[in-house]
Amino acid sequence: MPQAERAGAMRARLLDATIGCVAELGYGGASTNDIVRRARVSRGALAHHFPTKADLVSAAAQRLLESKVDEFRARFGAIAPDRRTPAEGLGVLWSFYADTGGLVLLELMVAARHNPELAEVLAPMPDRIAEVTAEVFTEFFPDLADRPFLSEALRGVHALFSGLALNALPDGDPAGRGAEVRAFVKLLVSAAPHLHDAAFLIPDPA
Amino acid sequence: MPQAERAGAMRARLLDATIGCVAELGYGGASTNDIVRRARVSRGALAHHFPTKADLVSAAAQRLLESKVDEFRARFGAIAPDRRTPAEGLGVLWSFYADTGGLVLLELMVAARHNPELAEVLAPMPDRIAEVTAEVFTEFFPDLADRPFLSEALRGVHALFSGLALNALPDGDPAGRGAEVRAFVKLLVSAAPHLHDAAFLIPDPA
DNA sequence: CCACAAACAGGCAAGCCTGCCTGTTCGCGC
DNA sequence: GCGCGAACAGGCAGGCTTGCCTGTTTGTGG
Incomplete structure (x- = not known):
């Protein structure tokens, strides 16, 4: 799988997981741990694509x-x-x-x-x-x-x-x-x- | 000052401080520490009147x-x-x-x-x-x-x-x-x- | 006047969260 | 085929929060 597509899919999964977590746990209850768990992604990957949590939720x-x-x-x-x-x-x-x-x-x-x-x-x-x-x-x-x-x-x-x-x-x-x-x-x-x-x-x- | 009145005043101060903190910092940002600081009250007093945070915010x-x-x-x-x-x-x-x-x-x-x-x-x-x-x-x-x-x-x-x-x-x-x-x-x-x-x-x- | 309970003070510990840091794998261009 | 950087993995440390726990003062009823 080409690099760009892979990164895009990863981003999408992260974003969807974020939305899902906010829906399920609320904004206050959605931690980055929950998000990476739901997205089946490592913490490092998250940090790579969205350095800060604000970046993540904004994109989501x-x-x-x-x-x-x-x-x-x-x-x-x-x-x-x-x-x-x-x-x-x-x-x-x-x-x-x-x-x-x-x-x-x-x-x-x-x-x-x-x-x-x-x-x-x-x-x-x-x-x-x-x-x-x-x-x-x-x-x-x-x-x-x-x-x-x-x-x-x-x-x-x-x-x-x-x-x-x-x-x-x-x-x-x-x-x-x-x-x-x-x-x-x-x-x-x-x-x-x-x-x-x-x-x-x-x-x-x- | 009689006991009941004292407790009432304390409760009121705690409740007002809670509302103020939520107004200023948001629900997610309002910690019990902020609240007791704003109300000029010790942590113990808070725990005495409102055993859990949920009690506090509900009352507020x-x-x-x-x-x-x-x-x-x-x-x-x-x-x-x-x-x-x-x-x-x-x-x-x-x-x-x-x-x-x-x-x-x-x-x-x-x-x-x-x-x-x-x-x-x-x-x-x-x-x-x-x-x-x-x-x-x-x-x-x-x-x-x-x-x-x-x-x-x-x-x-x-x-x-x-x-x-x-x-x-x-x-x-x-x-x-x-x-x-x-x-x-x-x-x-x-x-x-x-x-x-x-x-x-x-x-x-x- | 005394014992008792409520009211209050402050500190401690466990848990969690975020951001960073190092290490590894994979794909792309030369 | 090779070097390089992006993509990814997982762990560590600092800070913060909450709930509890012990100690002290103050008001109240017998």
Whole structure:
């Protein structure tokens, strides 16, 4: 096996093991020992590719973020064309936060507060996700592309979902008691296309 | 000083120091050494009142949660009566998440995933907050008390705000790029009372 | 007034984690 | 075929953390 490929595979294994350990043990509980054990790699190899732990987790965060973005595109594209409604898209968005990867992202997010290197990687995340979401949205629903407050609404939905995932964290159940809220949002989104003018939203000064 | 009072004060100092350390160093970075140093207390005293670290942080979480609930009530009541609109209330809600205490709550939230004792304390939190919020809301806006989806909307706003706070975490700025989203939500909330019937929300089957 | 228990002080030991260091194998270019 | 450097293996040391353990003071009830 050529050198480059070997190193790449090793890096990938290390990164995946890191993500797995964070998912399983939490950011605080994931030690480099656990990681090398899970990846079936020696400590030396880890040190060779990622001199410091911050390098490792930063790279893992990057990998996870990109993989999830791709996954998001794929899942959205996988919806049957005749069922591609914004409301249906919400399910895809939710899956972005509800699964294991989303959990890890959450954990890394708060860890970033005391890890500048991680913060640097994760800071552009909300914008990146919003960007991709908007991109996909305007691709599949071109007639809704220039709705007022579209960007704000999309970002809001993302924030809402990450908040729901967060709140559901302590009681183990990934769905938590957020199901009703999600249903409500779905209702709202279903209705939104029928509001052809947002002017009425401006409260009556009277 | 009587015994009970002394012990109470000690407990309070320990708990406050714990919250302070978590705020400053993060959950993972807050060691019992830091805590006793900050509280000006000996290790023995800590061990006496909180045999294990989990006991300590659980108690601290409890204290923080209750203090924030009280603070929420107080801040809401402090709004000038003639300015008490739901939209104005959003500011209070946001302050709940934007300040230091909210940050700590976020951090403890994700920490709870691998700390059953903490989880037990924090699990009822979303419900508790929703409850208090609904209570305050119906007290100040009795005519809006039985709006459809009120509970869902309130819970949604909370989730949204916690998500915004979370997303703003990596870039240090507590406000982050969430200001536009909050403005949008404010607009939505301002408009909501003018929608006297939610029936139109049901999408036209045609 | 005394005995007792709670409250508090400080130190000790075991365990773990991270970073580095030396040694070995493998692939690549000449 | 050979030398060189990257890739990898495994162990060592320093530092830190947590929980416990012994010793001392202080308040309380009989």
